[in-house]
Amino acid sequence: MSKKIGLLTTLFVMGLTTAVLAADPAGSIEKAEGMSFFVYSAIAAALAIAIAAHGCGIGQGMAVRGAVEGIARNPDSSGKVTVTMLIGLAMIESLAIYALVIALILIYANPVSTMIQKFVGLAG
């Protein structure tokens, strides 16, 4: 149910942004399409970091659970377990960092954005 609501909301937002941009009286139809490219880039960046944070959170939670159970059974080993857990957490977190880099590239340094801008006549 909640999945369906999420999908419908996404579709609604996408449709709304496209409709608003298309209804812009000053811009031509190419301009609106070029703008919608950047809107979809922003949505893709948000989805990328959201999905990555989702999986990364689950993975880190499992790692911390294992470490805490280990320390609860054998409190003497807490030093070694904590160090190993921190290294593992940093490794897991790097996956979310990759998604963050992708999201930043999509928003700030999209490799095809100048091409699109030239194609729709936004930039000279």
Add this chain to the structure above:
Amino acid sequence: MEHPILFLNILFERLGLPIVGADHAHTFVEFMLQPHVTYAWVAMLILLISARFAVKRLEMVPKGGQNFFELVITGIEDFMIGVTGEEGRFVFPLIATLGFFILTCNYMGMIPGFFSPTASLNTTGACAVIVVVFTHVIGIKFHGIKYIKHFMGPVWWLVPLILPIEIIGHLARVLSLSIRLFGNVFGEELVLGILFFLVGLYLAPLPMMFLGLFTGFIQAFIFCLLSMMYFAGAIEHAH
């Protein structure tokens, strides 16, 4: 993308040297005066001067700076021998240098007016390329021509499948090492910048800066640990 206030850039502008953004550099001088290059020199100067002060008077019974550095370096060396084994002791200078350099670079972004050289993909990429090339140098030094067995897999008829996978895996090491460090430091700086623009008046970036000290240390440590593991993998015999 952003234009933070960097004291070296202001200094160079007063001296009449050309200062341009990262994307607009064309001449050699302009490339040399980009912030991640100049601040990497600053990091090197800090390390050199601190090392000079620490070993100015070497004593049998150390105290002060010498004591601190002996403790840190012995700790790193013992940890490294635990990972690579006794025959990997000769790569210790490279590992320790990389560790100190990356740690200094990560922490320099915390000071206003300074810039983290590791917040640029060029610096981290350089470190990663050094590590991966040196891995293969070690492999060829220890095994000679037999080093190619590391890429061959267990049985001969799997070679066409294993060889491309191994080569892609070794190239991906450069990517993962550099982007992990770059993403962490750059993301940290970006979060600090955004928080400062939103609620900088109420010291909101301060907790994030403590987190930055923590992640800066952890990332330098992870970089060194992964380098050690790659070196250990090149030293051991192919299975």
